[in-house]
Amino acid sequence: MISVEEALGRILDHFQPLPAETVSVNEAYGRVLAEDIHARLTQPPKAVSAMDGYAVQAADVARVPADLTVIGAAPAGNPFGGRVGPGEAVRIFTGALLPDGADAIVIQEDTEASGDTVTVKESCAEGHYVRPAGLDFKEGDPGPRAGRALTARDVGLIAAMNHPWVPVRRRPRVAILSTGDEVVMPGEPLKPGQIVSSNGIALSAFVRACGGEPIQLGIAPDRSDQLGALAAGAKGADLLLTAGGASVGEHDLVQTALQKEGLELDFWRIAMRPGKPLMFGRLGETPMLGLPGNPVSALVCATLFARPALHRLQGRREPAHPVEPMVLGADLRANDRRQDYLRATISTDGEGRKVATPYVTQDSSMLAMLAAADGLILRPPQAAEAAQGSLVPVLELRSLAEGL
Structure with missing residues (x-):
């Protein structure tokens, strides 16, 4: 068995960022930038009003009350064409360009209008409620950087920077093949000894959450020829994920069946729990x-190994495994030679610290427990006993779905 670290390193050696493509800014959410973005304009282009009120010369309202003559109006998008002189004011609205000659905005709540005259009841200084040119950004300023998975905020900024099209990495195409005579799709009749297949559906959702495009190849029965025929559908994919058939039983056929189809096996079995019977290789040009x-085990291994591979294919900069120290919520016994990933809940104590409490039962068949878990406590091989209250590294599962 090899270590988790060695396995991950050997897997990632087979992946490089995919080519870029151009998409509409409307379709850019969740995609990974292939190039840095820079502003194509200055925002705001000139000084604008930050409030509804009156554009004035600050010197005219240094002493109040002050009566000023209203010489026009400046709605947003329709600038006032004249100039504000001493003793004059222009009715202005939020976002409108500041008229020439004016240097401050008096908010309407501090005024009283009567015909062409406005009485200012509160003084203000130069620049009051004025947004200067370039307050948000200037032409050439940097925006989101290459390698970032775009959030809604990023997309808004890119649009504001006047980019209708965005260069992004192509989505990785991931073929998914489940195996086993004992598994059937949800809703199908169950014969004695059969179980409902969740792997393919869960892995498809996982791939989408990681920014990829899943390709369902179906469920292969425990027959070498049929397994090989279905696996052929992965040709042209960026990654093939198989679920099942990777152990040591005589019906665990993935390795032998795919080797007949040209699988070049890199490694098989790693020192971790859950997920010891994990294998990696290449089927033609497709990493498997x-x-x-x-x-x-399938979902934990996908998190630890498939997610970093999909990150690399998309050129993502942020770490695939955001591990952070948390307070341990229960005592842990010493670990053996396999690296453990303990399903745990995460809460906050009275001091605001995150507390990770492992489930008492860690049976790898309990999918409901994994669905309810907030994180995975990482226990290195041969780790000593850990007392409640000590710090342990935790991979927070919630964070894996955020930031898109």
Whole structure:
């Protein structure tokens, strides 16, 4: 068995960022930038009003009350064409260009209008409620950087910077193949000994959450020829994920069946729990990651190995495994030679610290527990006993779905 770190390193050696493509800014949410974005204009282009009120010369309202003559109006998008002189004011609205000659905005709540005259009841200084040119950004200023998965905020900024089209990495195409005579799709009749297949559906959702496009190849029965025929559908994909058939039983056929189809095996079995029977290789030009058939093991291994691969394919800069220290909520016994990933809940104590409490039962068949878990406590091989209240590294599962 090899270590988790060695396995991940050997997997990532097979992946490079995919080519870029151009999409509409309306379609850019969640995509990964292929190039840095810079502003194509200055925002605001000139000084504008930050409030509804009156554009004035600050010197005219240094002493109040002050009566000023209203010489016009400046709605947003329709600038006032004249100039504000001493003793004059222009009715102005939020976002409208500041008229020439004016240097301050008096908000309407501090005024009283009567015909062509406005009485200012509160004084203000030069620049009051004025947004100067370039307050938000200037032409050439940097925006979101390459390698960032775009949020709604990013997309808004890119649009404001006057980019109708955005260069992004192509989405990774991930073929998914489940195996086993014992599994059937949800809703189908169950024969004795059969179980409902969740791996393919869960892995499709996982791939989408990681920015990829899943390609469902179906469920291969425990027959070498049919498994190989279905796996052929992965040709042209950026990654093939198989679930099941990676262990040591005589019906665990993925390795032998795919080797007949040209699989070049890199490694098989890693020192971790859950997920020991994990394998990796290449089927033709397609990297292949063989996940365990146990749904919990499959998802944990996908998190630890498929997610970083999909990050690399998209050129993402942020870490695929955002691990942080948290307070341990229960005692842990010493670990053996396999790296453990303990399902845990995460809460906050009275001091505002995150507390990770492992479930008492860590059986890898319990998908409901994984669905309810907030994180995975990482226990290195041969880790000593850990007492409640000590710090442990935790991979917070919630964070994996955020930031898109």
